[in-house]
Amino acid sequence: MKFYASIFFLYAFLALSTTAVKVDYTGHMVIRVFPETKEQINFLAEWESTSSVDFWSRSSTIERFTDLRVNPESYNDVAKILLDNKLNHKILIANLGELERQEQQEIALRRALYNGNKAIDVENYHTYEEVMAYLADLANTNPLVTTMVAGASVEGRDIVQATISSDLAANKPIAWFDCNIHAREWITAATCIWIIDTITTGYGSDPEITALVDQYDWKFVPIANPDGYAFSWTNDRLWRKNRAVNPGSICMGVDLNRNFPVGFGGTGSSNGPCSETFHGAAAFSEPESNTLKNLIAADQGRVKTAISMHSYSQLWLSSYSYTSALPSDYTTMLRAMRAGVDAITATYGTVYNYGSTGTVLYIASGVSTDHYYVNEGVLHSYTIELRDTGLYGFELPPRLIVPTATETWNGIKAFMNAI
Ligand SMILES: [Zn+2]
Structure with missing residues (x-):
């Protein structure tokens, strides 16, 4: 009996752990970058198409800002890359996870x-x-x-x-x-x-x-x-x-x-x-x-x-x-x-x-x-x-x-x- 009970709990645990775990955006930020030169705009464009950084909006001219989502672990690296390119930024949204929780509460x-x-x-x-x-x-x-x-x-x-x-x-x-x-x-x-x-x-x-x-x-x-x-x-x-599976890649979606x-x-x-x-x-x-x-x-x-x-x-x-x-x-x-x-x-x-x-x-x-x-x-x-x-x-x-x-x-x- 005890054996079956533990098998049951093992299955229950496996079922729970394989069902969807929602991405937790606690601590993720959105930062706004202000390019001032054509070179900086080109750099941002190049960075977007060659990296997996999540660009929320991108500048085409020096009047327009670029918004990036940054996770807490990579914030220092991203800030350094921006600094190396003489790009200023400010934090637009400080905690996306909190924003999402507020949204869900209001929906409910x-x-x-x-x-x-x-x-x-x-x-x-x-x-x-x-x-x-x-x-x-x-x-x-x-x-x-x-x-x-x-x-x-x-x-x-x-x-x-x-x-x-x-x-x-x-x-x-x-x-x-x-x-x-x-x-x-x-x-x-x-x-x-x-x-x-x-x-x-x-x-x-x-x-x-x-x-x-x-x-x-x-x-x-x-x-x-x-x-x-x-x-x-x-x-x-x-x-x-x-949600397309991309052959040869672990990343999904087109x-x-x-x-x-x-x-x-x-x-x-x-x-x-x-x-x-x-x-x-x-x-x-x-x-x-x-x-x-x-x-x-x-x-x-x-x-x-x-x-x-x-x-x-x-x-x-x-x-x-x-x-x-x-x-x-x-x-x-x-x-x-x-x-x-x-x-x-x-x-x-x-x-x-x-x-x-x-x-x-x-x-x-x-x-x-x-x-x-x-x-x-x-x-x-x-x-x-x-x-x-x-x-x-x-x-x-x-x-x-x-x-x-x-x-x-x-x-x-x-x-x-x-x-
Ligand atoms: Zn869109």
Whole structure:
């Protein structure tokens, strides 16, 4: 009996120890670096693509800072490397683990207090399964909404597109959104879900929403990277890539937003599987990016705008991303972006910058929006980098979902009315 009991406990112990242990970010910092010369900017770019240092944002010009996540053990080494390159830095977030605990507490508190009648509280963060349940419920209960499984992730999760249409047979022009292609950018799925909820509840009563739905079909992929998103809940809050196994490497994941063909493998992407910007074996090597490609291609000629939602930085960005050269449609793009950004800022005063990715943010090759613009002919193809500018970074507290989504939706409405 005693023998069996100890076998039981041994199994229980093994089961516990092999289940996911969540990455503990206690003591991890985010530091902000201020480059002052072109050489320092080049050094940071080189450092990003050749190391596994987690860059949260990167400078393209001397006006823009670079944010890095640093673990407590390597802080002294990183500080020395920066000093050797005459780079100044300050600590932006002192303890990411504490920030994550606060976020989880707020999520749990909101869950406990929620007494609405929807499948989920659209003012809170939710797991992949909860979001899928919400979309299924919406499709069952709201005649405007249909969902389709557009593809499957590496680990076999559904990649779902939700369509809001008052007349599917009319083949209207489309406003299309991919959200949460980067796993840790939770505010992006939350914003897309809040907008879906706002459109579906406002149709028929809000004149502006009614007009926009009568004019366009609205399509959303609320979680474009399901495996990475699920992993960011269970194992690693700050996971960015998908969950592909990279042959010959212990590091997993491809940066899906470097896995598109325009400029594939170029500046601002890495060929190292351990890099956060690893571009993968080839353009569209990953099922998740391939699914987005197919969705846009299936609606060819109808996509009026395709917007990729990211965080953080408060930017509205156009092509090109893979080069600092400007597209021939840039004047039209600038006018449209300006309409969006002005309406965002008019809401709560949130400051946004706008312009081409390659000039305003940094050069990044193989990104979704360049593909939508260059290969699919979607002129109004943009990346929106939502709140904030680094105070919380990727761990924007749930209480900021509604303000973020509200201003973003105001921006999108004004932009749609301007194009
Ligand atoms: Zn992103």
